[in-house]
Amino acid sequence: MSNEFVVRSLDEVRFWSRIMKEHSLFLRLGFRCEDTQLINEANHFYSVFEAIESKANAYDAGTDPQTIQRFNIEVHTAACHIWAFKRKVLGLILQCRLPGQTNFPLLVDHVSREANYFRNRLEQLNAGQLDPLPDAIINENVFFLRIMADHAKFIGHLLDPSERKLVDQAKQFSDEFDTLLFQAQDIESMRPQSQTVPLLDQFLDQNRVSVKSLRDFKKTARDLIEACRIKSIIHPLLADHVFREAERFLFIIDMFERTLTGTTAKNVQIHH
Template sequence: MTNPFVARSLDEIRFWSRIMKEHALFLSLGFTYEQSQLIEEAKQFITMFERIEEKLSRFTINSGLREVQAFNREVYQAAAAIWSYKRKVLDLTLRCEIRHNNFPLLIDHISREAAYFANRLKELNEGRLAPTPDDVIKENVFFLKIMADHAKFIGHLLDPSERQLVEQAREFSHDFDQLVFQAVDLDSMRPQSETEPMLDQFLDQNRVSVVSLRDFKKTARELIEACRIKSNIHPLLADHTFREAERFLQIIDLFEGNLEGNHK
């Protein structure tokens, strides 16, 4: 029988290690040639997460509990290290000590994802597998903000002449900002005795919006790969944001499954 801890741990590492590796690549592409030290550090993180991916390939869902716990601790250290690097770059950027082509919001965005990844590994090693109602709302706030950020990045990296796509991205940005505010309000006002019906409605509404954004990203990715729209968006970045939308939908499925289990 599959150990849920092992399966969840390996799944988190498989998804987020690739994301961390790509973050390092995107940062390196955005630096100028004078920032060779920061580029070299980014390359070291690419190598670090490639090694984690290689080690991950040797694990299976039947791997031992202690072995996976040790791997989680190892990957946690890597996630914490890249978080620290990203915050250093953001600090240098905000103090105007370096100028490059990475938006400050993008650097903050990817540092939030590194913190999320590290925290998930810590929670798993502490035995926290099933989310509480508070976890459901907080995790949705996190991912809704990620989706809102993606829409903003897409809008700013498209060529200004792509007016229709720029406007669509702006609309998605506004819609997801509103969903973030709505989630924060829900977290503040929800009565404890009526948690599950409110969460069901909340998750259903988020699913509809995320599916719409996911489909927009899929179309944009295909157009970028076919060189049919003008933008500064790297094809891998387009695929990267699409995968994160897919991940959010999987998490909504997981939360809904847990709520259904609680109803029984």
């Protein structure tokens, strides 16, 4: 265990604990007023991840690695519990047991995939067994391209139908990222023969261009929503939430690019 383990662990926990906390809020807002048990559970997870976020921010790069290893185990338990809660909610929705609630089934599945990603990353960090670079590049891009495609679909459905231009832009991004995801899955199925530096470098370059465009679209939408300049039912925090996840994906792409080719990629500021 090393300083790098501490830094990487804290980066993951700070980012994803805030994401999990916000998921709890978004799910709660979609429940019906009579769903008191689900609302209470969502509030509980909000408090759990708010405490984790605060604890992570109190640590620094000089913290004893053993302390961070124990902290990762604690956070992993919380991530497993919120994953189970999200899957329970998804089941209730798909069984038509929550008529009138407003959480899309795909959104609940989406947030559960992110919880699963988070807990898997904590397991990898504590085991010291991160994926080899070629596998990591493909796996991360397959995961995040689907996340980005989902975001475009959610934005398109939560904008007011009268915002025709923005709805159309969201649909175009949805189609674009569906295509990129299919391409990534093709590369995934061609492993290990597809894991060459030229192919992976082109893969990253192509995805970066599209993610930057989507990131800029999300930023514009977020700013317009915060200024009450467009019609939608998108919570301002949700608009910022999906923007930060696009920033995260760009950060990961640039990190891979530097490691893969040794070139200097543009640094992306990540806001936890």
